[in-house]
Amino acid sequence: MGILYNQVADRIQALIREGVYREGDRLPGVRVLSRQFGVSVSTILQAHQTLEARGYLQARERSGYFVRRPARELPEPNMPRHRSRPVPVSAREMTLDLCADEQKRMVPLATAIPHPDFLPLRQIQQSTLWAARRGLETLDYAFPGKLEFRRQVAQRMAAIGVPVSPDEVLATNGAQEAIILALRAVTQPGDIVAVESPSFPGILQALEVVGLRVIEIPTHPSEGLSLEGLQVALEQWPLKACVVVTNHSNPMGARMPDARKRQLVSMLAAAGVPLIEDDIYGDLYYAGERPRPAKAFDQADNVIYCSSFSKTVSPGLRLGWMIPGRYMAGARQHKYFVNLATSTIPQLAVAHFLEQGGYDRYLRAARQHYRDASERLRAAVARAFPEGTAVSRPQGGFVLWVQLPDGVSGTEVFQRARAENINVAPGRMFSTTDKFENCLRLNAGNPWTATIENAVTRLGTLVQALAGR
Amino acid sequence: MGILYNQVADRIQALIREGVYREGDRLPGVRVLSRQFGVSVSTILQAHQTLEARGYLQARERSGYFVRRPARELPEPNMPRHRSRPVPVSAREMTLDLCADEQKRMVPLATAIPHPDFLPLRQIQQSTLWAARRGLETLDYAFPGKLEFRRQVAQRMAAIGVPVSPDEVLATNGAQEAIILALRAVTQPGDIVAVESPSFPGILQALEVVGLRVIEIPTHPSEGLSLEGLQVALEQWPLKACVVVTNHSNPMGARMPDARKRQLVSMLAAAGVPLIEDDIYGDLYYAGERPRPAKAFDQADNVIYCSSFSKTVSPGLRLGWMIPGRYMAGARQHKYFVNLATSTIPQLAVAHFLEQGGYDRYLRAARQHYRDASERLRAAVARAFPEGTAVSRPQGGFVLWVQLPDGVSGTEVFQRARAENINVAPGRMFSTTDKFENCLRLNAGNPWTATIENAVTRLGTLVQALAGR
Secondary structure (H helix, E strand, O other), X not given: OHHHHHHHHHHHHHHHHOOOOOOOOXXXXXXXXXXXXXXXXXXXXXXXXXXXXXXXXXXXXXOEEEEOOOOOOOOOOOOOOOOOOOEEOOOOOHHHHHHOHHHHHOEEOOOOOOOHHHOOHHHHHHHHHHHHOOOHHXXXXXXXXXXXXXXXXXXXXXXXXXXXXXXXXXXXXXXHHHHHHHHHHHOOOOOEEEEEEOOOHHHHHHHHHHOOEEEEEEEEOOOEEOHHHHHHHHHHOOEEEEEEOOEOOOOOOOEOOHHHHHXXXXXXXXXXXXXXXXXXXXXXXXXXXXXOOHHHHOOOOOEEEEEEOOOOXXXXXXXXXXXXXXXXXXXXXXXXXXXXXXOHHHHHHHXXXXXXXOHHHHHHHHHHHHHHHHHHHHHHHHHHOOOOOEEOOOXXXXXXEEEOOOOOOHHHHHHHXXXXXXXXXXXXXXXXXXXXXXXXXXXXXXXXXXXXXHHHXXXXXHHHHHHOO | OHHHHHHHHHHHHHHHHOOOOOOOOEOOOHHHHHHHHOOOHHXXXXXXXXXXXXXXXXXXXXXXXXXXXXXXXXXXOOOOOOOOOOEEOOOOOHHHHHXXXXXXXXXXXXXXXXXXXXXXXXXXXXXXXXXXXXXXXXXXXXXXXXXXXXXXXXXXXXXXXXXXXXXXXXXXXXXXXXXXXXXXXXXXXXOEEEEEEOOOHHHHHHHHHHOOEEEEEEEEOOOEEOHHHHHHHHHHOXXXXXXXXXXXXXXXXXXXXXXXXXXXXXXXXXXXXXXXXXXXXXXXXXXXXXXXXXXXXXXXXXXXXXXXXXXXXXXXXXXXXXXXXXXXXXXXXXXXXXXXXXXXXXXXXXXXXXXXXXXXXXXXXXXXXXXXXXXXXXXXXXXXXXXXXXXXXXXXOOEEEXXXXXXXXXXXXXXXXXXXXXXXXXXXXXXXXXXXXXXXXXXXOOOOOHHHHHHHHXXXXXXHHHHOO
């Protein structure tokens, strides 16, 4: 159902891009379009709303829908071309600041936390009530994870091309802990680990916790980690692991095509370097089929798969999982050492929710939300930001990566925006060495409101002022 | 109420110890004793049951209660007299093995996990249902902890002599995580940290996670850490922290008297070495007042207080807290880096339970349970184990430390017992350097059943056989 109106919206959008409808044109009436596309009037109305969200249409009261071609289609950010040397990871405090309590009152464009409106509140509440009533069972340590939870996870893993038994699943406090356990299982302090660049700050923090050195590999804004860059690093340095967000990476939104995933997996297996895969955004794809994780191409048992329900069910649960493969013994032991087990009730609740079967239905709606929200934010950025701005075209998830015109400092934008109660993530957070100084990450995972729209306009003005200096 | 029958039991026990009643004597009838002690018949009956639990009385059907003086009063274990050198902590796998799923089918004398019968199941279930109904609030990251939870914790801290504001409380995944965060806040990998000897294995694991070296300080079975031993270590080594379970330590059950706590705090403050205090058993004292933590004597803001609800509400919640004092910034940052936040629903549930006021009532009953259970287990050990055995006299908590006759290996007892489906904790787990080879730790936190009684008898026979070789 969500799929049909979306297809119609895509076709109308193509007509606009091709110039069949131009800026200011009034779109044919809904009844005409309904006949033209062979769909119901209500589907046309949904398609209109979608295109309005994406910035291609504007409703005028009593007059119908008018084409508003987004100011311009912004280019994608450049692929960084740097060549890095390993450096220790330390003192990454800015992220902490971004998520502190006092920030919660600002316009929330900084963090990659899903808005409660896009989460399955009713379902997870009912499942938590069910879990709480389990009584005795809730009191026990759930190490290495409640069987019901691990069984449901195993079913989902099988559906994305990774058939595992429940015994191969380890429950964790979110994907962040899973990545740390994976790093502990395959590295020693001081070892060198390759990551994407720009990189999710949590991964840099995980490296800091384990005492590792990082080498940053350039990442293409839509195809992901540069395999050529990785090859050079493998030849130059004794890498002990490589951490990659394979699907809809944060902050770029890149998705590695299957062919590149295969190549990544075989390159690393040949080099004897374990791949730690973070697939936390995998379920939030915008179109087509659920992309496979690299783990699905892992013949050599060299990929440690990590994920979480923090982006799709509830961040407050703190519930993730990992498939450590042959590194299970090490990962299990470290899990036990750091906090014995993951809280029992969240595991029972999520297992119940998954078993009830509402999860996929919820995901369909959430994917549509995030797709619309990120299109809308891209359109708003295109209208508000000056010439020289580039913006990512994510294929899933809910963050945008904005490259500012030459010479504009994202850190300065960040500071000036905070003075006006607008919270954004400055590009330097996404690297250990202050690369991406002229970038910002924006969170698209909010319902669209005048407050958000005004904040984006205001950001554009700030950038314009800085660009004009 | 629980207090009165306990006082009566203590007085009858004193009469038995003093020889007023001797082995085999029939105790006066309940009505006589009721008049004698000026209490109700039902109080006398409760006192009888308590003394039966402690091994001082035996009920014979239709004949009344007969004195069964425990075979003998076993001596306390020796205070270890070793002098240690710092060693790295590594490869502590045996503990993991003890708690693995497959162990749950064995007679559970190994782990220090409270039995569900002694936990407030109904209350925590109702509070969890209440928490689940909070809806939106449950979805959010609770960093650095839900305010309601931190406020309730602050109230309890004030009641034990540590007045703090909710802002000074950090929610953690149990005390284990709190200890790790504390260690991270005050040490660098490779640093030397002093611990008790024998030591709670979780503390040794925490040191391993952070990459520290340990120096073991002899611990007196009832008075706790040797301050003289600590003084020597402070003079000899550049200690960066000292970790102590100040009240009812695991495995010895020792409680540092207030005067020694004061001395410990001032010694460490003078030396500029932070004290990391684990007070997880503090609420489970057997008699008198709730012992104060060392933190109550901390004038110099040099004590990091750690605790948890795992022994008193539910291990499955994985909910603890810490008062890091001036180390808050470091502890907060590390918490954020390792897993962002502690699960929200357990925090809301415990806050609700504490606010309802049933917690202290529950604790009164639990303390009585554990006191009876440990007395009963001590009596059973005294009957079953051979000459040369010594056993701790804990003042709280629910573990016993058993020192076997010279030359008997606790590891061998552990292995033979496992072959018979009885799970105990061998003494070597409680040290990095295989000290305490002739010791066992037994979990007294189970309801008394024929299975447990037979297991203890069987353990005695195994020890006897090994002692006779």
